[in-house]
Amino acid sequence: MKNMKADAVVIGGGLGGTLAAWTLAKRGYQVVLTEETDWVGGQLTSQAVPPDEHPWIEQTGCTGSYREFRQQVRRHYRQRVQPDQVRGEAHFDEHFNPGNAWVSRLSHEPNVAHGILQKWLWPFVKEGRLHILYDTIPIQAQAEGDKVQQVTVRHLKSGEETTIAGDYFVDATECGDLLPLAGVEYNVGAESQQNTGEPHALLEANQEDTQAFTVVMAVEMLPEHAAHLAPSIPQPEMYEFWRSFYHEGSPYPLLSWWDMKPNADEEYRSFTFLPGSSDLPLWTYRRVVDAAQFKEGESEGDISLINWPQNDYSLASIIEMPYEERMQHVEMAKQLSLSLLYWLQTEAPREDGGTGYPGLRLCGKAVGTEDGLAKSPYIRESRRIQALYTITEADVNKELRQDKGEGIRCYEDSVGVGHYFLDLHMTAKSRRSMFILAYPYEIPLGALIPRRVQNVLPASKNIGTTQITNGCYRLHPTEWNIGESVGHLIAYALDHGVTPREVHGHSLHLKAYQKELDEAGIQRSWPFEGMN
Structure with missing residues (x-):
């Protein structure tokens, strides 16, 4: 049994986990990142899904670091393309699509994305500030009261176990696998209309009715x-x-x-x-x-x-x-x-x-x-934390909000933005699917904070959404934004000796934290006065 210690332990190297670890290491903290495969980047890399993005992505609606990532992808391809495809540097950087896919404005090979993310992480790995444990899954967690003390992980090939102690833990696994180990209350599968008030929810909840x-x-x-x-x-x-x-x-x-x-x-x-x-x-x-x-x-x-x-x-x-x-x-x-x-x-x-x-x-x-x-x-759907705030269909469904004369749902505690449809693939039990128009949305900090456990945060598809709103909050730029904002949240909490819940509940801390997000290039609102 090996032992490690870090300021923050990120379990899961998907997009959100990678960005949380990168952000924390960049801010000077010791980080351990574990990942089930031998690639970081999750849905963008090891899961091989080209980025699903909204129609305004070239101008607005993502973090500064995500925009820089997109530019680096295009620069990677620049020397390989036909000369007539490069009609000036600005045109190429803003519009070139390697695959000309109709689902994405920047459809590119997963190995290219992985190479870029590895380069981002490497300086911190070299310095010894970031340790990455590949081919590794969580198997146990130890908590005292409302705080997790350590997590034990297992290497899938050797079977070797490592116990990692930390001040904060991030669940960025694809299924929310740390949540039950750490005793974090969560929801899974389909909720009922009675629980969420959502018109497209099931009449009766079914925990096994998850997406394909x-x-x-x-x-x-x-x-x-x-x-x-x-x-x-x-x-x-x-x-x-x-x-x-x-x-x-x-x-x-x-x-x-x-x-x-x-x-x-x-x-x-x-x-x-x-x-x-x-x-x-x-x-x-x-x-x-x-x-x-x-x-x-x-x-x-x-x-x-x-x-x-x-x-x-x-x-x-x-x-x-x-x-x-x-x-x-x-x-x-x-x-x-x-x-x-x-x-x-x-x-x-x-x-x-x-x-x-x-x-x-x-x-x-x-x-x-x-x-x-x-x-x-x-994996499109995960366990989802029972959060201080749960995002429901009423927050994003375009028709529901228009019927009430409402536009984009704005939150005082916004930590980012995103947009996609309410998109559910066929579910395992009710065999339903849906594709519903949605407004652009903000990411409320309250949806990132568990109701009880103080030092475990989500950074993937496991935030406080319902099954239906997970259908839009699960996309690449949103998961990236969530991970980056969680990284800054933990850094702020460590810098000031407060908990994430105190940051959310105290207006001075919330504004100071949001100022740090603004300075880091994280967009927190849409430049639209209304939507038609």
Whole structure:
């Protein structure tokens, strides 16, 4: 058993955890960061999801550090692109999209994002101020009263255990795994309308009714003259199972070009693979390399990250499962993704009337794996703290707020901003999904502070939202903002000898803390007087 001590212990190296650790180390504190995989960055890197961003992202609506990250991504690609793509430095920095995806204004390879984040962390690692424990999960926590004293973690490969003592602990795991260990009260799954007052909540709460997760894969499409270099993969073990799988009530198999529309039980939408006759071409949906933009030799073909309705895994809720059982479902989800690829290569109906698409092959270099599958599943929903303030549908649903004559919900304790739709993928029990228009939102500090435990803070999808509002607060720029603001909150608390709850409850401390956020380039409000 090894022992370590730090000012702050960040459990989970997703986007929020990475930014919390980076912020604290930058402010001079000793930090230990643990991560389940061997990559930091979570949904942006190890989970291989291109950044989902709002339509104003190039001008407003994110932290200064997130904007700098985006600029560094574009600079990474600058020397690789065709000269006619660089129409002046300003145009390139502001608008170049490596993949020309229609879901993101900056769709790029996950390994590029990981490299940038590693460079950000490295100076503090070199100084000995930041220690990163990879391939590591939390297994136990020890608390006295309302304060956690230490957390024990286990290395997944060696089995070695390490106990880490600290003044503050951050849960930035993908499922909120520190919360039950530390005794932090939390919610999980679907709440009821009675509990939240949300019109789209279930009539009865169901803790197992969590959203689908996805094992994303990177797939390259070689040009026609080189398609023979991409033979079909061997038929996956579970191919026949997934090939014949139907969601309850659906007339279409999961592996098809059809999917149920969100918010409409009996309506279906159709997809195509390539652009042309459909508004929903899936190949370009999350494409991260558009080879036509790059110099000869810089890219063999287009690369797309396959995160589609067809490989959403919704057979079970894995959040409350023991680690080993959770991994069994992850393996089944990997089989689903591989089955989707095999179907695309061999049986998928083509736009020209044929079947199967030649030239598709897994691309491990983009995601840092040999098999081309992401290092970690993309988990959309986590345990969520019972917070001083819970964000509900009434705070962000556009229609509800317009009906009351209200615009953007503003909070005196705002620590950031974001925007996305209220987007829920198919859930495990009620089999519902939704995609509801939402206003731009602020991030209230009260949603980051547990009701009882004093020195554990969330920095991921585990803040004080409901299942429905998690659907918009879970996106990349928002998680980044949450982690960065939590890092500054802990630093402020340590600097002034107060607790986060005291910062929230005392106007002088709150204003002083918010001033630090402003100085750090963290935007806390939208420059809109109203929304139509």
